[in-house]
Amino acid sequence: DVKVTQSSRYLVKRTGEKVFLECVQDMDHENMFWYRQDPGLGLRLIYFSYDVKMKEKGDIPEGYSVSREKKERFSLILESASTNQTSMYLCASSLRQGTKRAYNEQFFGPGTRLTVL
Amino acid sequence: AQSVTQLGSHVSVSEGALVLLRCNYSSSVPPYLFWYVQYPNQGLQLLLKYTTGATLVKGINGFEAEFKKSETSFHLTKPSAHMSDAAEYFCAVSKGNSGGYQKVTFGTGTKLQVIP
Numbered sequence: 001d002v003k004v005t006q007s008s009r010y011l012v013k014r015t016g017e018k019v020f021l022e023c024v025q026d027m028d029h030e031n032m033f034w035y036r037q038d039p040g041l042g043l044r045l046i047y048f049s050y051d052v053k054m055k056e057k058g059d060i061p062e063g064y065s066v067s068r069e070k071k072e073r074f075s076l077i078l079e080s081a082s083t084n085q086t087s088m089y090l091c092a093s094s095l096r097q098g099t100k101r102a103y104n105e106q107f108f109g110p111g112t113r114l115t116v117l
Numbered sequence: 118a119q120s121v122t123q124l125g126s127h128v129s130v131s132e133g134a135l136v137l138l139r140c141n142y143s144s145s146v147p148p149y150l151f152w153y154v155q156y157p158n159q160g161l162q163l164l165l166k167y168t169t170g171a172t173l174v175k176g177i178n179g180f181e182a183e184f185k186k187s188e189t190s191f192h193l194t195k196p197s198a199h200m201s202d203a204a205e206y207f208c209a210v211s212k213g214n215s216g217g218y219q220k221v222t223f224g225t226g227t228k229l230q231v232i233p
Contacts, residue, residue: 004160040126042207042225043161090160104149104211104219108160 003027004109006091012115019078021112023091030096032074033106034058034066037088049074050096081116088113119144121210123224131232136180136195138227140208143189150191151209151221152182161207167191178202203231 007022025032031050035043035058045058047066055066063085067075074093078085092106124139142148149168153161165176172184178201182193191208208224 009158040225043223045220092161104221105151105163105166106161106221108153108162110160111158113158 004091004093004107006089006109006112008112009110010113010115012117013078013081014117015082017078017081017116019081019114019116021076021078021089021091021114023074023076023109024072025074025091025093025107026072027093027107028071029093029107030071031094031106032068033092033094034064034074034076035090035092036060037090037111043090046076081114083116086114086116119148119210119212119220119222121208121222121224123206123208123227125227126225127228127230129230129232130198132200133197136193136198136202136229138193138206138208138229140182140191140193140224141189142191142208142210144210144212146212149211149219150182150184151211152176152180152191152193153207153209153223154178155205155207155226157204164193164206198229198231200231200233203229205229 004025033048034046044060049055049068065077089112091109094106120143122141151166152164154164155161165174167174167184175181180195205226205228207226211221212219
């Protein structure tokens with residue numbers, strides 16, 4: 001089974017702090033994603049990466065950056081946390097499209113609930 | 118552009134009753150379609166997916182969904198609800214068989230409440 005782990009389940013930070021959210025997957029997936037989930041808005045894509053050191057902006061990249069130095073690890077960085085970044089953050093991974101049995105299905109981690117005070 | 122509409126942000130059913138969660142999509146090319154389930158304080162778990170072939174797809178926990186191209190729908194059903202089915206359900210769509218990275222678009226979710 002694919003396993004996606006996130007470094008923290010719950011995190012409380014103060015406004016202006018730099019925040020790192022870590023995600024690790026163990027199934028050699030090429031694609032990795034960061035979403036935020038807010039009530040009534042569903043999942044919104046922040047950034048994704050289709051290879052090591054590659055990254056693409058999603059729908060709401062403002063205020064965030066990412067890093068992918070190793071294939072299995074994808075980090076989300078809040079350079080200066082603000083209260084409107086209080087949310088549930090979900091990491092996911094998937095096989096590269098065109099790979100055998102790759103149908104864009106994504107495998108999710110348990111989420112990090114971030115509160116910015 | 119692709120999009121997903123889930124009708125009803127909250128659905129309540131009695132235990133043992135039919136579960137029907139509605140999803141309509143738009144896509145300019147043949148889609149891949151997914152249903153995910155999220156239990157409280159957990160990530161999303163894939164319930165089932167449609168890629169090609171048979172339009173009635175069976176998933177885990179007794180759920181199934183039918184791809185209806187003419188109606189652009191992919192509704193999720195279960196004949197008899199269990200208390201353990203209480204969760205939030207997300208429908209999602211991506212372009213099928215198009216090579217490269219294809220964005221997955223998620224609906225806004227439907228919370229299912231099961232009444233004893």
